Amino acid sequence: MVRMTFSTAAMALGTTLLCALPVAAETFRWAGTTDPQTMDPHAVNAAPVLSFLNNVYEGLVRRGPEMGIEPSLATSWEALPDGAGWRFTLREGVTFHDGAAFNADDVIFSYERAISEPSDVKSWFASITEVVRVDDFTVDFLTSAPNPLFPGSIANFMILDADWATTNSADLPARDAENHATRNANGTGPFVLSSRDPGIETRLTPHAGWWDSAQHNVTEAVFTPIGNPATGLAALLSGEIDFISPIPLQDVEQVESRDGFKVLAGLETRVIMLGFGHDHDTLKYSDETNDTNPFLDPRVRLAVAQAIEVDTIDRVIMRGAAEPASQLLPAGLSGFSDEHADRPDFDAEAAKALLAEAGYADGFSFGLMCTNDRYINDEAVCRAVASMLARIGVTANVNAMPVRGYWDELRADNFDMYLLGWSPGTFDAEHPIRFLAHTPTERLGTWNFGGYSSARIDELLEPIQQEIDEAARQAMIDEVAGILQQDVAYVPLYTEPLIWAMKDSIDVVQRPDNFFMLRWVSVN
Amino acid sequence: MMLARLKRSEGIWLFSRSPAALLAAIVTLVIVLGALLAPWIAPTNPYDLASFSLIDGLLPPVWEAGGDARFVLGTDDQGRDMLSSILYGARLSLSIAAMAMAVALVLGVGLGLAAGYFGGRFDAIVMRIADVQLALPAILTALLIDGISRGILPRDLHDDLRIAVITLAIALSLWVNFARTARASVFVERNKDYVQAAIMMGQHPLRIMLRHILPNIVGPLLVIATVDLASAILLEATLSFLGVGLPADSPSLGTLIRIGMQYLLSGEWWILWIPTLFLVVLVVAINLLGDFLRNLFNPSLR
Amino acid sequence: MVGYVLKRLVQSVFVMLAVAFLAFSLFTFVGDPISQMTGVETSLEDQARLSKELGLNDPFFVQFIRFIGDMLRGDFGYSFRTREPIGEMLLTRLPATLELGTVALVISLIAGIPAGIYTALRPRGLVSQTILISTLIGVSIPTFVIGILLIFLFGVQLGWLPTFGRSGTVEIGWWRSSLFTAEGWRSLVLPALTLGLFQLTLTMRLVRAQMMEVMRTDHIRFAIARGVPWQSIRYRHALSNTMIPVITIIGLQFGGVIAFSIVTESVFQWPGMGLLFLESIRFVDIPVMSVYLVVIAFFFVLINLLVDLLYVVIDPRLRVRESA
Secondary structure, three states: OOOOOOOOHHHHHHHHHHHOOOOOOEEEEEEEOOOOOOOOOOOOOOHHHHHHHOOOOOOOEEEOOOOOEEEOOEEEEEEOHHHOEEEEEEOOOOEOOOOOEOOHHHHHHHHHHHOOOOOOOHHHHOOEEEEEEEEOOEEEEEEOOOOOOHHHHOOOOOOOOHHHHHHOOOOOOOOOOOOHHHHOOOOOOOEEEEEEEOOOEEEEEEOOOOOOOOOOOEEEEEEEEOOOHHHHHHHHHOOOOOEEEOOOHHHHHHHHHOOOEEEEEEEEEEEEEEEEOOOOOOOOOOOOOOOOOHHHOHHHHHHHHHHOOHHHHHHHHOOOOOEEOOOOOOOOOEOOOHHHOOOOOOOHHHHHHHHHHOOOOOOOEEEEEEEOOOOOOHHHHHHHHHHHHHOOOOEEEEEEEOHHHHHHHHHOOOOOEEEEEEOOOOOEOHHHHHHHHOOOOOOOOOOOOOOOOOHHHHHHHHHHHHOOOHHHHHHHHHHHHHHHHHHOOEEEEEEEEEEEEEEOOEEOOOOOOOOOOHHHOEEO | OHHHHHHOOHHHHHHHHOHHHHHHHHHHHHHHHHHHOHHHHOOOOOOOHHHOOHHHOOOOOOOOOOOEOOEOOOEOOOOOEHHHHHHHHHHHHHHHHHHHHHHHHHHHHHHHHHHHHHOHHHHHHHHHHHHHHHHOOHHHHHHHHHHHHHHHOOHHHOOOOHHHHHHHHHHHOOHHHHHHHHHHHHHHHHOOHHHHHHHHOOOOHHHHHHHHHHHHHHHHHHHHHHHHHHHHHHHHHHHHHOOOOOOOOOOOHHHHHHHHHOOOOOOOHHHHHHHHHHHHHHHHHHHHHHHHHHHHHOHHHO | OHHHHHHHHHHHHHHHHHHHHHHHHHHHHOOOHHHHHOOOOOOHHHHHHHHHHOOOOOOHHHHHHHHHHHHHOOOOOEOOOOOOEHHHHHHHHHHHHHHHHHHHHHHHHHHHHHHHHHHHHOOOOHHHHHHHHHHHHHHHOOHHHHHHHHHHHHHHHOOOOOOOOOOOOEEEOOEEEOOOOHHHHHHHHHHHHHHHHHHHHHHHHHHHHHHHHHHOOHHHHHHHHHOOOHHHHHHHHHHHHHHHHHHHHHHHHHHHHHHHHHHHHHHHOOOOHHHHHHHHHHOOOHHHHHHHHHHHHHHHHHHHHHHHHHHHHHOHHHHHHHHO
């Protein structure tokens, strides 16, 4: 079983909340920057959608306040003999919002829908060969190779009612045109979608027939997307909304200083890092004419790591809310080990010496690609990095752009160095190895834009995915972490903070994946 | 005619009658000089990454508690000196606005004169292009031009060309006024005796336009140019606010305000309000000058 | 006359085609929709397949002709982002923008016309100078700064008015209106004021200039010479002559109000077409962007056309010139 040991201030809050009994019932209004683009749980694999829909739909398993996997539509699960797959025992007596009963057919239907061609969540089932209905309340997910991670990887695999979807011609996820499931929902979750006005307002009401006992006291929940941060904060301070996430770091003090408001600050599971063009022969954006790529030399990459004062970036730009990172996944997640928990010390002199040793005593210039609307203060961080590198004689030409064209540029290799944030979707160390460290192929290393390649890491990925013995698995993960650090494949900077702001009267649980779960909200 | 009148110092006489205009002229002059001389008078160079340090970030202006004498107007989130950023910002904003205005002027007047003079199909085409232009708000024009330049220019060039792209976008949303004024004036002047005479004498159309028609509209064009200079500055700021403007390492006034917006509530008021105030003062001054010029060239409105 | 109308109509069609072409060229040049449409874990082959399905790999002109054809048939396509039909999306957003624009325009007229007349009649008065200078300062502050200042003053500090969104709406058929409830008006005030302020100055200056122009014309001078009382000259003769051109220009301004509502809608989270457009820029929702452009352009061209035709009806001299 995958267990989390993630600790944030929110956890204590969460536990007290779980004991509190619901009091007066209330309408709860909350806002975020992005509207979930669809109500279809299989059409888009993106955090705003999955986070929102987890209030409406449920999976076989779900994540608790501390990210631990707990029973949901399945009451228990066990590995089939010889690593042949997993058997899930389903919960009986569960009803969908329209009153239909839940059983194994809905699971099979949802699985087939999720692996259908237009689905965006196919990758979750890459290891599944077949799903077998054993009886009304037992389902087997068969795998080609042992997959110990599987139950933990499908917390966002949401189950819809087979009859409802078929009757409304929503058998397949909507891709280019909408279908009934784009704006309507019929799940088993704690909240029913009562009205949907895309981009404007979405309303939810509690599901009276929910199988679990409700810990919230919300009678109606209203979600409004507010794109402009200043407007969102004004809406909170004027009392028009009860909760907003995220708020800009620089406004935390302002919110806390006002009577009747509070801020919940924790760490998200996203690590912000710098990547290099490992497979570039030359620099693309250098002011000098040259025919080399200095970043091919690990000493230069180490110099970069040593020249960046992450503590100062944290203090000034992130207002002390971030936490310096040493690996591609945040401390505390499954598979993180203390073995490689140190990042290179800030030492500008040593960095200069390394540069001189590598033959770049006079420095060089290059292009640093950045987003300016994707991560918290991303552009400011890039500019700070450029300013710190300037002090060891290396000139970074910062190109900060909106995320809308960013991935395209990176895929076209238009960078010498780039900024990347990575949140492991499975909350396990295997995820960044699969996407960021493995040599790029059609299916693996798809976000390894710089083409970093290590034969040993490629070799280790599959055993890591299949190893059941925790210690043996951890040893392999540690080996990968060691290689990545040794090679300075990436320069991890910090773990991104998570800032929620709300009225004093609101109690919530802040889960590190930044999912907002209405079932833990209480309005006092 | 107009120029002659200016020469007879009537303009200067008028200035003395209008203290607001005089003040506006002085303010504009000071800001323009400050912007032009930024590289020599600014305490630091905000483009030079090594000249500032994150450690000096978010310092308040010198008169506030915690201020630092090195940074009279405080520092931004990167530790850049606000005063230097503003001077360099004004330099960039003013040059973009002036260039945009110049492009719009040449393009608009040229097309307007030609359309008015030749009339017929050419006139119709130009005026319909003007309609298309008016149909696309400036932000859309900017986005379109930005997108197209990204598509057709080599990738490593388009960062360097961002300023040109913004300038072009602003220019394209401003030329219509010039064109309409020029065209209308041609309609009026073309039928006058001296122009007819010039046509009879077989003078080249270009010569007729430049010698006989253009001088008549110098006044109105100057007024439009002044007012458009102000709109161009505002437009650049708005484009930056909407995120289609200049990148943050080219601190125009608009970019400074965009960055400052993040500090609206946070207590670091100087990052937003000092550049905003500066921008507003500059634009008000230029607009006042525009008003003054309007009165000067259109004495009947006095 | 008929010939002129026909000619103008044909020209308008060409304008629309040109705008459609520009709007469509966005498809080729702006961003990469595929990476926005899919999640982080979508494999590259799936992305390639999606690109092919959406017809993004077809030659430019094939895509353009398809775009025009679909539009003419009333099929505006589907949003890349939400998969909703765009026609429907715009239609739900249209009332919000139109009401905001109308109220803003009304504000600018109610305040702008009297102010324009007053400042024209007493150009040297202290009040006139104050009005002129303060409106000048008004147009010199970027709209987004004004909007945010208003939000913080009336929304946060005083708590009188809502800070964002559009509440208190009533549905009349498909038209969702905020004009029928007090709540609706409360949320409309700040955005309409922000948007109206800029237009107010324009209106005022237009009225002022026109009025001053008219006051100099021969027939007013003649009236003065004849000894017609001042009051009568100002309000009967001068004002009526001022209003015709002013009204047509205001007609044109309405188009501008709608286009410039983009900024206001973004600051106030006003759920109109401008906000939809900005969101679609943010998420590279190209079909929505293109259709928005075409629809806005259609409004402009339509208003332009109407104004031109109106001129011909009002002013017989133009009829002669155009036919000459």
